[in-house]
Structure formats: C-alpha cells, structure tokens
Amino acid sequence: MNLKICGMKNENNILDVAELNPSYMGFIFYEKSPRYFNSVIPELPENIKKIGVFVNSTFDYIRGKVEKHNLQGVQLHGDETPELCSKLKALDIIVIKVFSIKNQFNFNVLEPFEDVCDYYLFDTKGKEPGGNGYTFNWNVLKKYPSIKPYFLSGGIGPKELDALLLFLKRPESELCCTLDLNSKFETAAKLKDITKLKAFQKKLIDANYIR
Ligand SMILES: O=C(O)c1ccccc1NCC(=O)[C@H](O)[C@H](O)COP(=O)(O)O
Numbered sequence: 001m002n003l004k005i006c007g008m009k010n011e012n013n014i015l016d017v018a019e020l021n022p023s024y025m026g027f028i029f030y031e032k033s034p035r036y037f038n039s040v041i042p043e044l045p046e047n048i049k050k051i052g053v054f055v056n057s058t059f060d061y062i063r064g065k066v067e068k069h070n071l072q073g074v075q076l077h078g079d080e081t082p083e084l085c086s087k088l089k090a091l092d093i094i095v096i097k098v099f100s101i102k103n104q105f106n107f108n109v110l111e112p113f114e115d116v117c118d119y120y121l122f123d124t125k126g127k128e129p130g131g132n133g134y135t136f137n138w139n140v141l142k143k144y145p146s147i148k149p150y151f152l153s154g155g156i157g158p159k160e161l162d163a164l165l166l167f168l169k170r171p172e173s174e175l176c177c178t179l180d181l182n183s184k185f186e187t188a189a190k191l192k193d194i195t196k197l198k199a200f201q202k203k204l205i206d207a208n209y210i211r
Pocket residue numbers: 006007026028030033034035053054055077123124128129130131132133134153154155156180181182183184
C-alpha cells in the first residue's frame with residue numbers, strides 16, 4: 001500500500017512530509033482551493049512522485065505546470081474527457097482520473113477511461129471538487145468492475161483508521177493501491193501535521209499494510 005499526501009503548500013512542511021517518504025505528494029493547481037499551490041516545489045527524493053491536481057483545466061495549462069514543476073503525474077478532479085486523459089498520457093506521465101462517490105455509483109462511467117489513465121481515485125462527492133473532509137460509503141466499491149488499481153480518498157484520518165483496517169481486509173480493497181490523505185491531517189494553517197501523519201503511518205506499518 002502506498003501513501004499520497006495531498007494539498008502541500010509550504011516549503012518547510014513539504015520537506016518535513018518528505019522525511020516520511022510517501023510514494024506521492026499532491027500539489028493543487030485549482031485557484032479556488034485554500035490549498036492552491038503557487039510556489040516552488042523544493043528538491044525532493046526521486047522516489048516521491050509529484051502529482052499536480054487539476055479541476056477542468058486545459059491541456060496547455062496542465063502541460064505548463066507539468067513542465068514548470070517537473071511533475072510525474074496529474075490527478076483530474078473535474079469533468080475531464082477521455083480525450084484529454086489520452087493527450088496527457090502521451091506526455092509520459094501518470095494520469096489519475098478522479099470519480100466522486102456518496103452512497104452509490106454507476107461504474108459504467110469508467111469504461112471510456114480504461115485505456116487512457118493509469119489509476120482511478122475514488123473521492124467523496126461534496127460541495128467542493130476535492131478536500132471535502134468526509135468519507136463516502138466504501139461498500140460501493142464491492143461492485144468495482146475493473147482490474148485497474150485505484151486510490152482511496154476522501155476524509156481519511158486517524159478516526160477512520162479502524163474502519164479502514166476492516167476495509168483493507170475485505171475483497172473489494174484488493175485493488176486499492178494507495179491511500180490519499182489530506183484535510184484530516186491539517187493544522188489550522190493548512191499545514192500537514194507531521195506527528196499525526198507519523199502516528200497514522202506507524203499504525204499501517206504495524207498492521208503490515210505499508211513497509
Ligand atoms: O484539497 C483540495 O482543496 C482540493 C480542491 C480541489 C480539487 C482537489 C482537491 N484535493 C485533492 C485531493 O486529492 C484530496 O486529498 C482529496 O480530495 C481528499 O481530501 P480530504 O477529504 O480532505 O481527505
């Protein structure tokens with residue numbers, strides 16, 4: 001299991017999170033977000049992949065950010081088309097297409113994206129396109145029809161750990177490759193709380209889900 005820490009903003013905080021060695025760090029290029037990233041990403045170890053998060057941005061805007069920040073991947077939170085995903089894939093980067101869920105989900109909508117993205121990310125449907133801070137009904141994933149690995153996201157925090165450990169024992173989590181963590185690990189200043197992240201990571205290590 002991999003960890004993705006999303007919504008990074010502040011240089012020192014980015015470097016502190018890097019010490020935890022997550023597989024991915026997410027940078028939000030959506031101006032309306034309180035986590036909008038408008039700075040310079042410090043040098044990170046090569047094994048930490050930098051993922052740009054976008055909401056209905058144009059190909060040129062996304063490509064500009066990929067080039068400027070040397071992003072290894074993009075995460076698309078809007079109504080992006082399979083055609084856009086395909087053009088982004090041609091840049092030789094990781095393409096993660098997001099789908100938001102509450103209590104039910106029509107998995108047929110995944111079909112056009114099967115060949116044009118690397119991963120799906122299932123997030124909670126809410127007022128905002130992301131970072132809503134609460135979980136969706138993970139039972140919905142019992143009907144997941146694809147063989148593509150997916151990221152689990154939306155409101156995952158320390159209080160959700162017991163439910164998460166139960167979920168990870170169930171067959172529908174078999175293709176869950178990454179846990180995406182964001183607002184439940186933030187301080188009031190929208191910095192990631194390293195102590196909280198470390199404790200959560202340790203519990204996942206102790207339960208043998210991450211190394
Ligand atoms: O976090 C944001 O502000 C955000 C805004 C617009 C699009 C995406 C955004 N976040 C992307 C993420 O990957 C979050 O980690 C994901 O939505 C879960 O967030 P949370 O519910 O806070 O755990």
